[in-house]
Every structure is written in C-alpha cells, then in structure tokens.
Amino acid sequence: xxxxxAYASPTPYQIYKVLTFTDFRSxxxxxxxxxxxxxxxxxxxxxxxxLCRFPLSLSVNSNYSIVYEIKLTMFVSSEDSTPSFKGFTLxxxxxxxxxxxxxxxxxxxxxxxxPRVGHFHTDCLVPMAGNNPYSxxxxxxxxxxxxxxNAEVYSHSDLRLAVLQIRTPVLQTKVKSFRKLLVSWIKSxxxxxxxxxxxxxxxxxxxxxxxxxxxxxxxxxxxxxxEKSLKELGWTELERVCAFPGxxxxxxxxxxxxxGVTKGxxxxxxxxxxxxxxxxxxxxxxxNVPDTFTxxxxxxxxxxxxxxxPQGSTPWRVxxxxxxxxxxxxxxxxx
Amino acid sequence: xxxxxxxxxxxxxRAVEEDEYDDLEDENEEDVQIRREIEExxxxxxxxxxxxxxxxxxxxELQCSNMIIAVGPSAAGxxxxxxxxxxxxxxxxxxxLWNERSRGSSRxxxxxxxxxxxxxxxxxxxxxxxxxxxxxxxxxxDQLFQCAEKVLSSVQRRGLNVTVxxxxxxxxxxxxxxxxxxxxxxxxxxxxxSYTGSMLCPLLEQPNIVTGLPAxxxxxxxxxxxxxxxxxxxxxxxxxxxxxxxxxxxxxxCLSTSVKLEACPSVEVLQxxxxxxxxxxxxxx
Numbered sequence: 001x002x003x004x005x006a007y008a009s010p011t012p013y014q015i016y017k018v019l020t021f022t023d024f025r026s027x028x029x030x031x032x033x034x035x036x037x038x039x040x041x042x043x044x045x046x047x048x049x050x051l052c053r054f055p056l057s058l059s060v061n062s063n064y065s066i067v068y069e070i071k072l073t074m075f076v077s078s079e080d081s082t083p084s085f086k087g088f089t090l091x092x093x094x095x096x097x098x099x100x101x102x103x104x105x106x107x108x109x110x111x112x113x114x115p116r117v118g119h120f121h122t123d124c125l126v127p128m129a130g131n132n133p134y135s136x137x138x139x140x141x142x143x144x145x146x147x148x149x150n151a152e153v154y155s156h157s158d159l160r161l162a163v164l165q166i167r168t169p170v171l172q173t174k175v176k177s178f179r180k181l182l183v184s185w186i187k188s189x190x191x192x193x194x195x196x197x198x199x200x201x202x203x204x205x206x207x208x209x210x211x212x213x214x215x216x217x218x219x220x221x222x223x224x225x226x227e228k229s230l231k232e233l234g235w236t237e238l239e240r241v242c243a244f245p246g247x248x249x250x251x252x253x254x255x256x257x258x259x260g261v262t263k264g265x266x267x268x269x270x271x272x273x274x275x276x277x278x279x280x281x282x283x284x285x286x287x288n289v290p291d292t293f294t295x296x297x298x299x300x301x302x303x304x305x306x307x308x309x310p311q312g313s314t315p316w317r318v319x320x321x322x323x324x325x326x327x328x329x330x331x332x333x334x335x
Numbered sequence: 336x337x338x339x340x341x342x343x344x345x346x347x348x349r350a351v352e353e354d355e356y357d358d359l360e361d362e363n364e365e366d367v368q369i370r371r372e373i374e375e376x377x378x379x380x381x382x383x384x385x386x387x388x389x390x391x392x393x394x395x396e397l398q399c400s401n402m403i404i405a406v407g408p409s410a411a412g413x414x415x416x417x418x419x420x421x422x423x424x425x426x427x428x429x430x431x432l433w434n435e436r437s438r439g440s441s442r443x444x445x446x447x448x449x450x451x452x453x454x455x456x457x458x459x460x461x462x463x464x465x466x467x468x469x470x471x472x473x474x475x476x477d478q479l480f481q482c483a484e485k486v487l488s489s490v491q492r493r494g495l496n497v498t499v500x501x502x503x504x505x506x507x508x509x510x511x512x513x514x515x516x517x518x519x520x521x522x523x524x525x526x527x528x529s530y531t532g533s534m535l536c537p538l539l540e541q542p543n544i545v546t547g548l549p550a551x552x553x554x555x556x557x558x559x560x561x562x563x564x565x566x567x568x569x570x571x572x573x574x575x576x577x578x579x580x581x582x583x584x585x586x587x588x589c590l591s592t593s594v595k596l597e598a599c600p601s602v603e604v605l606q607x608x609x610x611x612x613x614x615x616x617x618x619x620x
Contacts, residue, residue: 076558078528121558123480127551129525129565130544145538147527149554171477173370321542329513 074122086190092164094198097258098288101197110319120151124178126168133321198280201258214282223275383428399490400464410500412575412608421597423460430454434475483551497563501549505571520570530562
C-alpha cells in the first residue's frame with residue numbers, strides 16, 4: 001500500500017522540515033503528520049542533515065509498520081533545474097598528500113573555464129567559504145563575487161566533463177558516510193566513468209614501486225575496458241604490496257598511505273560496480289605545484305582535455321587562488 | 336613546511352594516515368555503540384524559552400526578518416556594547432553543545448551564566464522578528480554544520496536576511512603587500528548569491544577564506560538561497576578592544592531601521608567587554 005498522496009507536491013522545504021524535526025535514529029515518529037497514522041516508523045537509508053529531494057514515498061508493509069524511503073542528495077544545483085550528467089566523465093580529487101588531486105582539479109576547472117553548476121552540501125566536510133577562486137583572467141563563472149564553498153561541481157557540456165572540487169578535509173568520523181554518499185551520487189547521476197585524482201606518500205614506495213615513473217593507476221572491474229588504452233599509453237598499474245614483507249611474499253594487499261579516501265572509495269566502487277579509475281602520484285609535502293602539473297599532464301594524455309601547443313607543452317592556466325602560497329608580502333624594511 | 340626564506344610555517348600535514356581509516360572498517364558492535372553514544376553526546380541542541388517553544392510547536396518556525404550572528408570575542412563584544420545595551424532585548428534561547436573545549440553538557444538545561452563561553456539567542460522586544468545570536472564558545476569542526484543547520488532551520492526562511500559578524504587575526508590575512516599595524520582593524524565581506532544589498536566594504540580577496548561557524552552559516556544560506564552577508568574583521572589585537580568593535584559599526588548601518596546602534600557607548604560599558612584583556616596582576620597594578 002502506497003500512501004504518498006499526502007506528499008503529492010510538497011515543496012522541498014517542507015520535506016526538509018520533516019527531516020529536521022524527526023529523530024530518525026530512534027525511528028520514533030515526531031512529525032505530526034506521521035503521528036496521525038499512529039504506527040511505528042521504520043526508516044531506511046536516511047542520513048539526517050542532508051537536503052532532501054524527490055522522490056519520497058511512504059508505504060505500509062504487512063506488519064503494519066510504515067516503511068518510507070527518502071532519496072537524499074547532497075548535490076544542490078545553482079540553477080532551478082538539476083543539470084544532467086548522463087554519460088559525463090567525472091573528475092574528483094582525494095584529499096591526500098600535498099593536496100595534489102585538489103590542485104589538479106583546480107587547474108582543470110580554471111583552464112577549461114568551467115562554470116559552477118552546483119554545491120555539494122554535506123556535513124562530512126569541514127565548512128569553508130571564500131570568493132570565486134578562479135576569478136580574474138577571464139576566470140570561470142564570472143567575477144570575484146561568487147561565494148564558493150567547501151565542495152562544488154563544475155561542468156563542461158561540450159567535453160561531457162564534470163569536476164567535483166573538494167576543498168576541505170573529510171571529518172574523521174564521517175569518512176564512511178562520505179564515501180557512501182559519493183558512490184550513491186555517482187551512480188544516480190549516470191556518469192559514464194569517474195576519475196579519482198590522488199597521491200600517496202613517496203617515502204612509502206617499496207622496491208618494485210621505486211622503478212620508473214611516480215605515476216600509477218587503478219581501474220575498477222567495471223572500467224576494465226579502458227585498460228588497453230592505458231597500457232598503450234605506457235601507464236603503470238599500482239602494484240600490490242606484501243602484507244608481511246620478508247615473511248610471506250604471497251599475501252599482497254592494496255596499500256595507499258596518505259591517500260585519504262582513495263582506497264576506501266576504490267573498494268566501494270569495485271563492489272558497487274562503478275566504473276572508476278584512480279590516477280595517483282607518489283609525492284611528498286611541500287610546494288606541490290610541480291607535482292600537480294605532472295599529474296594533470298599525465299591525465300591529459302588519456303582524456304585529451306586540452307590540446308598541446310605546437311611546441312609540445314600544455315597551456316594550463318593557474319587559478320588566482322594559487323597566489324601567496326608562501327604567505328603575505330615581505331616587509332620592505334628588510335631591504 | 337619551510338619557505339624559500341627558510342622560516343618554518345606551522346602548516347599541519349594534510350596527508351591522512353590510511354591506518355586510521357582501516358580501524359573504522361573492522362569495528363565491532365561495541366565500537367559502533369560507543370561511537371553512537373559519543374555522537375549523541377556531541378549533538379547540538381537549540382533550546383528555546385517556554386514562550387518561543389510554544390510558538391515553534393504551533394507554527395513550526397519562528398518569524399524572522401533579520402538574524403545577526405556574531406562569532407568571536409570582538410564581534411560578540413560589539414554586539415553586547417553597541418546593540419544589546421542600546422534597547423530592549425530578551426534572551427530567548429541558547430545552543431547547548433558539548434565538545435573537548437566547551438563542556439556545557441554537565442547542565443545542558445540551564446541557561447549559560449553571564450561571562451561564560453556560550454551561544455545565546457536574543458530577540459528584540461519592539462520587533463520580535465529581529466534575532467541576534469552571540470557565539471563566544473568553541474564549536475568543534477564536526478558540530479559546525481549541525482549548528483548552522485539547527486539555528487537557521489528554526490526560523491522562517493521566507494524574507495529572512497542573515498548578517499554574520501566575525502573576527503580573525505591579521506596574521507590570517509594574506510596580501511601581496513606587507514601589512515603593518517597602521518591600516519588595522521579593517522573589514523572584508525563575503526555574500527551569498529541571493530544577497531542584493533550594497534557592499535559597504537571590499538570583498539574578501541583570494542586566496543583568503545573563512546572557516547568555522549561563519550563559513551557553515553554562509554554555506555547553508557548559499558544552498559538554501561537565503562540572502563546572507565559576512566563581515567570579517569581583521570585585527571592585530573588578540574583580545575576584544577574598542578577600536579576593533581567600532582569597525583563593525585558600518586556593517587550594521589544597513590539594518591539601521593530595525594536595529595538601533597548605541598552611537599557612543601559609555602566607557603563603563605566598553606570596559607566591561609574589554610576587561611578580559613587587562614593584565615590580572617603585574618608589578619605596576
């Protein structure tokens with residue numbers, strides 16, 4: 001029995017109030033409209049504190065308890081309509097060593113002049129606000145006065161490309177739910193493939209990883225068909241390392257120290273059949289701008305986001321927010 | 336991190352140890368239980384006085400045209416000295432929260448004492464649709480989102496305008512020019528897309544950002560399309576002082592029809608809010 005008639009056309013705000021005033025964890029009914037039905041609520045898939053969007057359905061199962069599912073999304077569109085990402089490639093960074101993935105995402109958004117299409121509103125990230133990080137020099141989406149938040153989505157419809165930029169660390173206790181929400185958003189948006197830009201501690205490389213380039217990739221089973229083209233490009237897959245070096249060389253495991261959410265998200269995407277490619281770089285903390293160019297150029301070899309100049313270089317445009325990486329101006333009295 | 340000039344900046348490592356995450360993977364039932372209890376303890380609650388609770392119960396939300404949120408010692412001091420002392424304001428609620436640095440949960444049902452770190456909500460007597468939130472307590476990173484959400488969701492969204500006043504040290508401000516103390520304190524602004532008012536001070540330049548409760552409030556307002564503006568005061572004085580407080584005056588001038596400012600608070604009033612910075616005892620006092 002479906003009894004969602006009462007919710008035929010609630011405004012998003014009304015649903016939002018329901019979320020706020022209902023204690024989902026104890027599955028007790030607080031909202032007046034539910035109390036009227038006078039049955040116990042069982043709640044599925046609800047993460048409180050997230051904005052709620054359609055569809056919302058309410059049904060009574062055979063045990064006379066109400067089961068309702070609310071499809072939640074953390075993506076909030078800047079426009080009135082939600083943009084379609086069907087068949088798009090999604091690039092997102094992992095908050096990892098030297099912020100290389102995040103800087104690379106910045107470089108792509110800035111160079112391709114991608115307009116912002118929405119915010120990622122979640123309690124899993126540390127809050128942050130600032131003005132448009134890509135303003136100046138014909139930056140994306142207008143001038144300086146555009147409030148930017150801790151996680152935003154940028155899109156380029158000609159290239160069928162979307163970039164999710166994450167600007168602050170994930171809260172330690174919320175890593176799991178953040179991964180879950182990312183995967184559910186990727187699945188529901190219909191991205192054809194997702195590229196996770198990441199980095200890992202250079203000092204943790206084992207003997208086999210020390211050979212050759214510092215760049216590695218990983219593909220989830222759902223994206224195995226990309227393997228051939230990556231092999232043609234001469235890319236190296238991330239080696240599994242021994243779980244117990246010197247004692248037992250047969251047991252290998254995936255080990256991405258300093259990679260933040262990388263390993264967890266990769267394993268989640270493997271089990272959830274999400275086509276994901278991890279592109280990572282071994283590096284150390286410091287001035288990571290050169291590392292960023294290395295990673296972005298490497299990615300460009302595969303995705304062809306930007307044409308190379310006849311001289312063979314790629315004209316990336318550094319965003320205005322990269323200024324003053326080493327602090328403010330120097331007192332003139334020093335000289 | 337060492338810079339080109341050799342001095343060491345205190346930048347915390349952004350690298351995340353994977354092992355910590357692995358711990359989360361294989362937690363047992365007891366761990367889950369403990370985690371849930373901690374989460375419950377850290378939950379942010381907005382507590383209203385009986386009259387307001389009654390209104391909330393009947394209509395679901397409070398009527399509010401202007402909400403002023405003051406975060407940090409100078410901003411809170413400004414609100415106390417220039418606004419709350421000027422005309423009739425009633426304390427209508429407070430936010431109770433527990434974390435490592437604000438252990439308010441020993442008595443979550445009692446109103447915070449004057450002078451102790453707190454998050455108090457005031458309502459104007461003459462026009463009850465103006466609310467002031469004064470925050471002087473520490474809010475942990477994981478509580479910021481919840482805090483902004485809980486406070487703003489209890490007021491009506493339609494017709495709401497949010498003004499955030501906050502302070503920061505000058506050391507946090509990045510500029511290509513060298514800053515000496517002469518130009519301080521100064522204001523910088525951030526606004527949400529739906530804010531249409533005129534700007535009274537320059538916008539916060541890149542690569543400067545704001546964090547903490549002001550950022551959480553602005554993010555919430557941006558997503559919910561509530562017009563909101565933030566005035567961040569950069570000062571080189573660690574404690575609230577009358578000069579820093581005065582910089583906020585123009586910020587509230589656009590609200591002059593609904594919020595009356597004390598043009599020139601008396602010395603006694605100002606002293607009350609700046610006294611914390613007085614040396615408690617030294618050779619000369």
